[in-house]
Amino acid sequence: MNPEQLVRKVTAATGFTQAAGVEVVSAEAGAVTLRLPRKPDLLQFNGFFHGGVVSGLADHAAGAAATTALPPGKIAVTVDLHINYLAPASGDSLLARARALQVGSTICVVAVELDSDTASGARLCAVASVTLRVVDMPAIQP
Amino acid sequence: MNPEQLVRKVTAATGFTQAAGVEVVSAEAGAVTLRLPRKPDLLQFNGFFHGGVVSGLADHAAGAAATTALPPGKIAVTVDLHINYLAPASGDSLLARARALQVGSTICVVAVELDSDTASGARLCAVASVTLRVVDMPAIQP
Amino acid sequence: MNPEQLVRKVTAATGFTQAAGVEVVSAEAGAVTLRLPRKPDLLQFNGFFHGGVVSGLADHAAGAAATTALPPGKIAVTVDLHINYLAPASGDSLLARARALQVGSTICVVAVELDSDTASGARLCAVASVTLRVVDMPAIQP
Amino acid sequence: MNPEQLVRKVTAATGFTQAAGVEVVSAEAGAVTLRLPRKPDLLQFNGFFHGGVVSGLADHAAGAAATTALPPGKIAVTVDLHINYLAPASGDSLLARARALQVGSTICVVAVELDSDTASGARLCAVASVTLRVVDMPAIQP
Numbered sequence: 259m260n261p262e263q264l265v266r267k268v269t270a271a272t273g274f275t276q277a278a279g280v281e282v283v284s285a286e287a288g289a290v291t292l293r294l295p296r297k298p299d300l301l302q303f304n305g306f307f308h309g310g311v312v313s314g315l316a317d318h319a320a321g322a323a324a325t326t327a328l329p330p331g332k333i334a335v336t337v338d339l340h341i342n343y344l345a346p347a348s349g350d351s352l353l354a355r356a357r358a359l360q361v362g363s364t365i366c367v368v369a370v371e372l373d374s375d376t377a378s379g380a381r382l383c384a385v386a387s388v389t390l391r392v393v394d395m396p397a398i399q400p
Numbered sequence: 401m402n403p404e405q406l407v408r409k410v411t412a413a414t415g416f417t418q419a420a421g422v423e424v425v426s427a428e429a430g431a432v433t434l435r436l437p438r439k440p441d442l443l444q445f446n447g448f449f450h451g452g453v454v455s456g457l458a459d460h461a462a463g464a465a466a467t468t469a470l471p472p473g474k475i476a477v478t479v480d481l482h483i484n485y486l487a488p489a490s491g492d493s494l495l496a497r498a499r500a501l502q503v504g505s506t507i508c509v510v511a512v513e514l515d516s517d518t519a520s521g522a523r524l525c526a527v528a529s530v531t532l533r534v535v536d537m538p539a540i541q542p
Numbered sequence: 543m544n545p546e547q548l549v550r551k552v553t554a555a556t557g558f559t560q561a562a563g564v565e566v567v568s569a570e571a572g573a574v575t576l577r578l579p580r581k582p583d584l585l586q587f588n589g590f591f592h593g594g595v596v597s598g599l600a601d602h603a604a605g606a607a608a609t610t611a612l613p614p615g616k617i618a619v620t621v622d623l624h625i626n627y628l629a630p631a632s633g634d635s636l637l638a639r640a641r642a643l644q645v646g647s648t649i650c651v652v653a654v655e656l657d658s659d660t661a662s663g664a665r666l667c668a669v670a671s672v673t674l675r676v677v678d679m680p681a682i683q684p
Numbered sequence: 685m686n687p688e689q690l691v692r693k694v695t696a697a698t699g700f701t702q703a704a705g706v707e708v709v710s711a712e713a714g715a716v717t718l719r720l721p722r723k724p725d726l727l728q729f730n731g732f733f734h735g736g737v738v739s740g741l742a743d744h745a746a747g748a749a750a751t752t753a754l755p756p757g758k759i760a761v762t763v764d765l766h767i768n769y770l771a772p773a774s775g776d777s778l779l780a781r782a783r784a785l786q787v788g789s790t791i792c793v794v795a796v797e798l799d800s801d802t803a804s805g806a807r808l809c810a811v812a813s814v815t816l817r818v819v820d821m822p823a824i825q826p
Contacts, residue, residue, distance in 0.1 A: 277441035299419035314452015598736015
């Protein structure tokens, strides 16, 4: 599997990302972009994407960016995540651009930028840094 | 509205928490407990609650714990969130216990403990600290 | 070496903690308390302990709490640290109480509470959560 | 005062940064670079810069980057700080490059990159994100 196939397979096999509607925009080793179109189940009462959805997309993008940079048979699972919310996520979709800062044999660190995207352009709405550890990949039931 | 009525109203009016199935266990000023029963849409491919769902529940619980401690007409919105995942969230439900450490006129800080809960007992699976700022409460359309 | 001897040795061998004046109050496996008396070199221009000093004490206490819980020959080094400042650290000394939440073979997580301490009592001024990884202990030159 | 004069004044009036030896490399509105030369009082027992010193420099740089972007008479104080350590800070000096991501009337968010710097080049050794709140500037006694 190449990086994009791997990210598509994990995203398709994960109940949360499937139910939410996460789309894989691009994936190469250490750099993954995901998109999440707006729908009512993902929003706060004020009509913006819920903070938990934003952090969930950041978490999934970080795991993907780290895992694509690891040797086959390894996967990165989140140890901790820090996210700053900079602006309301009021757009038609959320875009998460994850980039591995460090890929080690036991620890990875990934930076994620999140954009609120509309027809008239994207606006940075959150930034996250995610620490992950490397474990053996379990079998994935698609 | 008393604190529990307020938390129930916001949780019911929020698409994300409604779709996920978040339940309000208890709410008093500055201390809120939420429960989220397991279902496939909330899981990772390995069958545990997805990290984004865990952080989303922490975020919502933190907002509720801070807002119930504020004067009427004010609401706390998340500025940033840090979460440490300590153990797989493999239980029948997630439990988030949020407690305000600081309630100021502009900033609140809330600590959240998250348990993976089963018939045989609860186990701490994550801890989060959440910084929020105080804004005027918008109208809530139930 | 017992836990307290180990923490005293590392603290004495570390230039930063020696220059700052860090004192070991107590140390058992997974739980360490440190004290740092006030002096001008540790302060902000407003007379409070500098935030960097507070986070530095938290970092050192976390490393000590994790390392005392590890097998002999292992040491925990910080991967990432998150700290919330709750109140000015205006006291005569800072007190850091660190407690390991998780001690694994590769990762440890430690919670730290920091008090601003005066003759009339201690007041919580910051809380931190620290993620560390386990490495082989290098030789310590005292 | 222009931004560089302001940062120099605050850095000179602060006991911690003076004792540590923090130097102002450059300062413009929202972007500040600081340098901290190596000396024994700043090190761990293994000879690297202590994590607390790295986070302390990040904290000071973040405060400077936010404050220079604020209207006169306002100063940004740290609410919380998250730092990821990526590589040992083993160089001759530490370099902190802080850049404001958000400058609001009550909250600022600053990203900081920290390099371990040697004659043969700089290497990224840590990244931090810092949330600050805006308060009235107190009088600074130089």
